[in-house]
Amino acid sequence: MTPLERFLDTFFNAAVLAKYAPAILQGVWVTVELSVLIVLSGIALGGLLACVRAYRVRLLSFGIVIFADIFRALPPLVLILIVYFGLPNAGIFLSSFVVLYAILTLILAAFAEEILWAGITSVAKGQWEAARSTGLGFTQALLWVVLPQAVRLAIPPLTNRAIAITKMTALGTVIGVPDILNQATTAQSFSGNASPLMLAAVAYVLLFMPFVVLSRWLESRFAWRKV
Amino acid sequence: MEKFAEQFLNLEIMAAAWPTVVQGLWVTLLICLVVIPMGMAGGLLAALASLSPRRAVRWPMIAFVDFFRAIPPLVLLIFVYAGLPFAGLDISPFTAVAVAFFLNNSAYYGEIFRAGLLSVGTGQAEAARSTGLTAGQSLAHVVLPQAVRNVLPDLISNTVEVVKLTSLASVVSLGEMLHQADLARSVTYNASPIVLAAGIYLAILWPCVRLISRFERRMAT
Numbered sequence: 001m002t003p004l005e006r007f008l009d010t011f012f013n014a015a016v017l018a019k020y021a022p023a024i025l026q027g028v029w030v031t032v033e034l035s036v037l038i039v040l041s042g043i044a045l046g047g048l049l050a051c052v053r054a055y056r057v058r059l060l061s062f063g064i065v066i067f068a069d070i071f072r073a074l075p076p077l078v079l080i081l082i083v084y085f086g087l088p089n090a091g092i093f094l095s096s097f098v099v100l101y102a103i104l105t106l107i108l109a110a111f112a113e114e115i116l117w118a119g120i121t122s123v124a125k126g127q128w129e130a131a132r133s134t135g136l137g138f139t140q141a142l143l144w145v146v147l148p149q150a151v152r153l154a155i156p157p158l159t160n161r162a163i164a165i166t167k168m169t170a171l172g173t174v175i176g177v178p179d180i181l182n183q184a185t186t187a188q189s190f191s192g193n194a195s196p197l198m199l200a201a202v203a204y205v206l207l208f209m210p211f212v213v214l215s216r217w218l219e220s221r222f223a224w225r226k227v
Numbered sequence: 228m229e230k231f232a233e234q235f236l237n238l239e240i241m242a243a244a245w246p247t248v249v250q251g252l253w254v255t256l257l258i259c260l261v262v263i264p265m266g267m268a269g270g271l272l273a274a275l276a277s278l279s280p281r282r283a284v285r286w287p288m289i290a291f292v293d294f295f296r297a298i299p300p301l302v303l304l305i306f307v308y309a310g311l312p313f314a315g316l317d318i319s320p321f322t323a324v325a326v327a328f329f330l331n332n333s334a335y336y337g338e339i340f341r342a343g344l345l346s347v348g349t350g351q352a353e354a355a356r357s358t359g360l361t362a363g364q365s366l367a368h369v370v371l372p373q374a375v376r377n378v379l380p381d382l383i384s385n386t387v388e389v390v391k392l393t394s395l396a397s398v399v400s401l402g403e404m405l406h407q408a409d410l411a412r413s414v415t416y417n418a419s420p421i422v423l424a425a426g427i428y429l430a431i432l433w434p435c436v437r438l439i440s441r442f443e444r445r446m447a448t
Contacts, residue, residue, distance in 0.1 A: 010313045069440075073387075073432040075394035078405055078425050082235070086418030090234040118443040164388075167299035174398060181302050185309070194313040197306050201298060208297035216293070219342075 009193075016195040020187035024199050027183035031207065034101060034179065035166035042105045042165070043158065046112025050150075053117055054142050064113065071110035076168050079103045084175045100172040108165045115157050119150030156222050159215045167208060180204060237419040244411035244420035251407030252427060258321075258393045258403060262328040263386060269329055270336025275366075277341055288337075295334035301395050303327045308399045320401040324393075332389055339381045343374030380442035387435045391428070404428075 001009065049068070053061050071079075084099045094102075123146045131141035173182035184200030276288040295303070308323035318326075347370050355365035375382070397406035404424050411420035 007314060011310070069433060069436050070429065073391075073429050073436045074425055075391035075405065075428060077394045077397070078421060078428060081405070081409060081412070082418050082421045082425065085412060085421070086234050089416065089418070090230050114440060114443070118440075121444060163296075168301075170299040170301045171395075173301070181299070181305065185305060188309060194310040197310050201302055201306055204299055204302055205294060205297045208299075209293065212293045212297045 011194050011198045013191075013193050013195040016187075016191045016193045017199055020183070020191065020196045021199065023183045023187055024180060024196065024203060027178060027180035027200075028203055028207070030097075030177065031169050031179045034097070034104075034169045034172070034177075037101055038104045038108060038166060038169070039162050042108025043112050043162065045105065045109035047116055047147075049109065049113040050116035050120060051142060051147070053113070054120055054146075055138075068110040068113050071107050072114065076103060076107055076165075077171055077174065079107070080171060080175060096172065096175040096177045099175065100169065100177050104165055104168055107168075108162065111161045111165070112154075112158060115154045115161065116150055119153040120146055122153060123149045152222065156215065156219045159211070159218055163208060163211050163215060167204075170204075233417075235418050235422050237417055240411075240415050240417050240419040241423045244408065244415070244423060247407045247411050248404060248420060248424055248427070251402055251404035251424070254401065254407075255390075255393050255403040258324060258328075258396060258401075259390055261325055262332060262393070263389055265325070265329050266332025266336050266389065269333030270338075271340050273333050273337030274340035274344055277337065278344055292334045292337050295330050296338070298331075300327065300331045300392055301398060303331055304395055304399060320396065320399045323399055324396045324401055328389070328392070331392075332385075335385050335388075336382075339378050339385060340374065342381070343378035344370065346377040347373045380439055383435060383442070384439050387432055387439070390432060394428075 049064050053064050080099060080103050083094075083103060084096060087094060087099075120142075127145055127149065128141055131145040132138070136144065169177075169179055170181045172179050173185060176182065180200050180203050184196040187196035188194060273288055273292055276284050277292060279285045279288070304323060304327040307327045308318070308320065311318055311323075351373065352365050352370050355369040356362070360368065393403055394405040396403045397409060400406065404427065405421070408420040408424035412418055
């Protein structure tokens, strides 16, 4: 075999690709399902926390800051391993899918809270005052006047963060979630061939590339025009 | 509740695991020392190339950056570590980590440097050139310092992400902190060693996270 043939046989072996493509496709659904769930619940929870923080109840705000700091500072894999291997011995049994979903949701919520809170604090004070002076209550002013402006500012960083965290669904492979990467590494060890890994890499790029391009567009769309 | 404390905050087990975990901490720091400067250098080159006036340079570089932003770091690492030996390239876990992180970090740092360079008005470079500085000098002494200052919060934030990502090296059995802690976990059947590692990560990264929040708020007002 020439080196080129050997390379093609190793990374683009048609027989191996055909055999394991269905398994990897199954993994794609698991990854997509997890990603959608994590993005929806993570951003919703983060938004809720940012709004609660706007009421400036000292004890609540303090708790939210501590939560956001811890989940932003700790590596996701550390949290996943603590929960997955620790809880069963304490008598709580969760599936690997639930553990991965819960941890990544909390991490995204922590980042989303910080991003949205930065957005809320950046809305000019006059906006609050004007809204209140028209007779809106505090909650109404927050939801109808301040939050929409905060969200506009938050969209580019939030998109980037959501992409980064949904990509981390690949960490599920460490605790046995049957996602794309898990299917591919299993297939690779059965077949003794690297083609499944190549297929997995292609699947991830096809899945995430549109969002990366979208985030690039959003950044230029929402960027502050420099003078 | 007691069962909880016993499982997660067992001081005896933590004390026994301490030397193993600290050993891993040094490896984690060593990885950081190698991959952060490499990623920043690669990122700066990627940023300069992606701002090149030549389309033949600019477009492939933007594609390179987007490709590595789309692929999960763990997938890249496993691909490098488990895939390349099939092609006859035998590499150590450390080399695999260095290569995968270089590709991933160059893309992320590249985007940040790019935003920084774009934030400096073109008048700055033109003024610098008109005083007789060469293109290289004007970049190094005039444009880059301003660019770095403008994106400093993002640079710190991404560096925190890189430190956190070094924990992925445990998957390819490189003996960094999480790997060592997990080893102790599997021997003791107790999660306390990983909680100990989490405590060390927090001690290192919490101040950085606070700093980032301060920056974000200052930028916002």
